[in-house]
Amino acid sequence: MFYQRFTFRLISRLLFINLLAILLVYLVRSTQLWFTITGVSLILLGTVISLYFYINQIREDIKRFILAVKTRDHTLNFKNKVTKGSFPELYESFNEIIQIHKDIQLEQDAIFQLIKTILEQVPVGVIVVKKNKTEKEKSEISFFNLAASNLLNVPAYSYWHRFEQHLPIFAEEIEKINTGGKRFLELKIQDKFIQLSIEVIPLNLYGADHIIISFQNIKDEIEQKETEAWNRLIGVISHEILNSITPISSLSSTVNQMISDKTSLNYEDLEDLKPALQTIKRRSEGLLDFVKDYRLIAELPTPNAEQHSVGEILQHVKVLMQPMVSAKHIKLQVLQTSSKISLQVDFKLVEQALINLITNSLYALEGVEQPLIEITYRLAHNKVYVDVIDNGKGIEASNIEKIFVPFYTTRKNGSGIGLTITRNIMKMHRGSLEVNSIPNQQTTFSLVFNYA
Numbered sequence: 001m002f003y004q005r006f007t008f009r010l011i012s013r014l015l016f017i018n019l020l021a022i023l024l025v026y027l028v029r030s031t032q033l034w035f036t037i038t039g040v041s042l043i044l045l046g047t048v049i050s051l052y053f054y055i056n057q058i059r060e061d062i063k064r065f066i067l068a069v070k071t072r073d074h075t076l077n078f079k080n081k082v083t084k085g086s087f088p089e090l091y092e093s094f095n096e097i098i099q100i101h102k103d104i105q106l107e108q109d110a111i112f113q114l115i116k117t118i119l120e121q122v123p124v125g126v127i128v129v130k131k132n133k134t135e136k137e138k139s140e141i142s143f144f145n146l147a148a149s150n151l152l153n154v155p156a157y158s159y160w161h162r163f164e165q166h167l168p169i170f171a172e173e174i175e176k177i178n179t180g181g182k183r184f185l186e187l188k189i190q191d192k193f194i195q196l197s198i199e200v201i202p203l204n205l206y207g208a209d210h211i212i213i214s215f216q217n218i219k220d221e222i223e224q225k226e227t228e229a230w231n232r233l234i235g236v237i238s239h240e241i242l243n244s245i246t247p248i249s250s251l252s253s254t255v256n257q258m259i260s261d262k263t264s265l266n267y268e269d270l271e272d273l274k275p276a277l278q279t280i281k282r283r284s285e286g287l288l289d290f291v292k293d294y295r296l297i298a299e300l301p302t303p304n305a306e307q308h309s310v311g312e313i314l315q316h317v318k319v320l321m322q323p324m325v326s327a328k329h330i331k332l333q334v335l336q337t338s339s340k341i342s343l344q345v346d347f348k349l350v351e352q353a354l355i356n357l358i359t360n361s362l363y364a365l366e367g368v369e370q371p372l373i374e375i376t377y378r379l380a381h382n383k384v385y386v387d388v389i390d391n392g393k394g395i396e397a398s399n400i401e402k403i404f405v406p407f408y409t410t411r412k413n414g415s416g417i418g419l420t421i422t423r424n425i426m427k428m429h430r431g432s433l434e435v436n437s438i439p440n441q442q443t444t445f446s447l448v449f450n451y452a
Contacts, residue, residue: 013051020044065094074102119143125151127213129160137161142210151196151217153189174200174213181382184218195219252280303346303428310377310384311339313347317354317375325358325373330365335376343384343449345429350447353425353433356418357388357445364392364443379451385434386447394439403435422447 024044027037061078068076076098078091119126125148132138141163144156152170157163164171173185177200185196198215255276318334325332358373365371374389395403404419423433426447437443 010055013047013054017044017047017051020047061091061094065098068098069101072101072105074098074105116143119145120147123147124214124216125149127163129211129213131209131211133209148215151189151194151215152187170196173198174211178202178211193219255280303349303425305344305346305429307342308345308347308350309339310341310343310386311337313343313345313350313354313386314339314375314377316347317351317358320351321355321358325362328362328365328371330362330371330373333372333374333376335374339377341377341379341384341451343451345449349425349428353422353447354386354388356422357447360418360445361388361390361392361443364390364394366392368392382451384449384451386449387444388446389442389444391442394441394443395435395437396439400435400437404433 020040020043024037024040027033027040031037064076065078067073078094122145126143126145127141127148128143130140130142132140137159139160141157141160149156152167154163154166157166160171167187169187170185173183177183177198180200180202182200183198185198187194187196194217196215197218198213201212201214203210203212255273258273314334315337318332318337322332354375358375361373365373368391370391372391375387376389377384377386379385404423419433426433429449431447431449434446434448435444436446
């Protein structure tokens with residue numbers, strides 16, 4: 001509407017100026033009416049000046065409006081122009097836009113304050129750093145919550161280099177995962193050790209690089225988990241030892257009673273003693289095997305890491321395990337054996353880990369129709385996952401954590417150390433062992449390696 005009015009007024013003024021110019025030219029060429037010529041000239045000049053100020057006024061108002069929006073100046077208003085100006089609709093729109101912009105800013109400030117208040121209340125330390133690519137010393141700390149200050153026992157610094165001078169060890173760890181990732185760090189704060197789980201998330205906002213650093217003290221949680229793990233382990237070990245010691249003790253007492261009052265033994269006595277002694281021997285050997293298994297867990301060799309491709313590892317395992325799997329009439333699929341992705345690993349230990357997982361799958365597939373073991377790998381989030389997948393009985397959710405406890409087993413003749421050894425092998429490679437199971441459908445064990 002106001003654009004049409006502006007166009008109409010502008011064209012009208014231009015037509016009027018053109019008419020005055022034509023009239024002036026005619027008067028100068030055809031008449032000697034100098035007074036009239038002077039009057040028309042002044043009117044023409046006034047009209048041109050008026051047009052200039054008319055356009056310049058609108059230009060200046062638009063310029064002021066744009067500047068107000070850029071600088072977030074919400075004090076500017078065009079209320080007087082709405083009633084008196086040439087374009088009331090335009091100035092009214094200016095006022096509405098400034099008001100909307102003001103409301104949005106107030107809403108953003110309110111949300112920011114809400115988030116800031118929430119982050120101040122959480123027990124997790126949060127530091128947001130606005131990085132300066134050219135001058136590191138000018139990297140600003142945009143946010144530093146109370147939990148961060150309390151956990152690290154430092155004031156809420158405004159610049160990263162000052163914080164770095166106060167806690168250089170912490171800053172070095174952050175630098176190692178500057179592009180994103182997690183890390184664990186043990187720090188000594190006021191003669192007290194704390195164990196921090198640190199995560200860094202890089203972020204780019206409006207062309208500026210930021211990093212969000214979050215961390216929390218997990219010492220108490222780790223100690224609780226360790227206590228629970230020890231309790232479970234002691235429970236299993238006690239159970240195994242008692243299972244062996246109880247019959248040995250009972251039979252030893254029986255044997256002692258049989259021979260305590262005799263100076264010699266006849267054939268019948270010997271026949272009576274044989275079963276008891278054989279049982280004692282068998283249970284003693286079982287206890288000895290149990291101790292050997294425990295030593296096997298505790299004394300894994302230090303990895304001799306070398307570069308090996310994932311394809312090479314998978315191909316070797318395929319050749320090694322194919323005869324055993326085929327003998328049990330189970331289909332083995334080993335995919336992507338031509339992969340050139342390389343890892344720094346101990347080949348023999350990783351091979352042992354895969355053999356343990358495949359062996360577990362063999363027992364899980366007993367009695368299953370169309371049994372299948374699939375071995376493959378995938379790359380995700382800077383990690384290489386070597387997956388051993390089967391369609392066997394699977395693992396109930398309640399047993400997921402128990403299966404990693406040493407000597408825990410659901411198999412009749414199982415030792416219960418295979419998964420423990422496999423997990424320890426992965427820990428030695430600074431990786432992990434993950435499991436995901438849907439009972440009677442699909443179970444996936446994954447060897448997870450860090451891959452940069």
